[in-house]
Amino acid sequence: MANKLFITDTILRDAHQSQAATRMRLEDMLPACEALDKAGYWSLECWGGATFDSCMRFLGEDPWVRLRALKEAMPNTKLQMLFRGQNILGYKHYADDVVEAFVKKSIENGIQVIRIFDALNDPRNLEQAIKATKKYQDKYGAICEPAISFTTSPVHNDEYFVDLAVQLEKMGADVICIKDMANLLLPYNAYELVKKMKQAVNVPIHLHTHNTTGTGDMVYLKAAEAGVDIIDTALSPLANGTAQPATESIVATLQGTERDTGLNLEVLAEAANHFKKIADKLKAEKILDPKVLNVDPKTLLYQVPGGMLSNLLSQLKQANAEDKYFDVLAEVPRVRKDFGYPPLVTPTSQIVGTQAVFNILMGERYKMVTKESKALLRGEYGKLPAPVNEEVRKKAIGDDEVITCRPADLIEPELDKYREQYKDIAKSDEDVLSLALFPQVAEKFINQRDAAPVEDEVRTIYVDDAAL
């Protein structure tokens, strides 16, 4: 079919990260892999984001073993990961050699689509991950998919996003993603944005949204009409609410139209039957709170992503100041404006949210400024989308120098340092990278892993691991 709409399913990554604190286990995934592999998806998002940390911190799983097991179970489907630019999967900037090593190992272990984003949309923070993906692309056929973090503000209009897309195409994008992490994109805006972007670039456009505010299905339908190439959906048992719209609903909607996805609803039902049991288990364990399935229009009102609202509420609870909730909600957009309108996604959502809480609780704005707010205002996270409030910056960092170069240019190569530092614990370069990203969590995990008696099958995987 000439104009088929391609589907990426997020059931193995974003769906359970958004609804169930990223707690789905490999054993919960494997029984459905045969059906997933024959469904005919463009890709399956299954790695990166919070899964890497969650594997080691909560599930006692080696994320690299999970990736290889998934690739073995789904040889015919491209596996996709979410990569946080220069932060990789962690929360600070890493040196270029660590970024390159991580990309290389991800591809070697089975990833074929790398979606790379930066919270500030500073292309310099995507540069090294893009270069590394391109470098290993020929050898392994990986696809480089830089993403635009979608948000709304006086500077974030269609022209801004289209310019960014043109720039990303020049940098080597094979596909460009519009990443609407908070479901702020509205259906008719999606139509316009996709139309304009399709006119400006030649590479396929991949749209990612959630159903937090209840517009997700309509966003996809209008985007499909505008010619979007690929969309992200989740199989129904973990779809909707804070996760993606349901795969089956979109597939059924488009059947017989010129954007028919070509996916077979019976095969999808086979996989969904399995994940229904997993969703029920996560509900019984109270990991999945059905509250996340409700439509939450507050996000549209305050432009605050759903996950951030629950963080704010728990911070206020701890401070016995729940009555200040609406004051804080009103303060968030003001702080965001002072800071040059960063999109609200990890880590900027936490930085702006925490600063708003302090501004309200202290009774004076910026009386107390967090370390992270200072770093953001010093340019350490990259270039902010709009000019910052200079009065606020002065109050926060005084006469400190503001960085205008690519932040990672200030970081010396680190890979050999990490190899040396962890030579007694790490069994492979994969281990070194796990330790570099999550030092305490990975050290504890690896010690337990290597102390525990392992079954033969698992042992084989570790032997292969050492040989890589």
Ligand SMILES: [Mn+2]
């Ligand atoms: Mn998402």
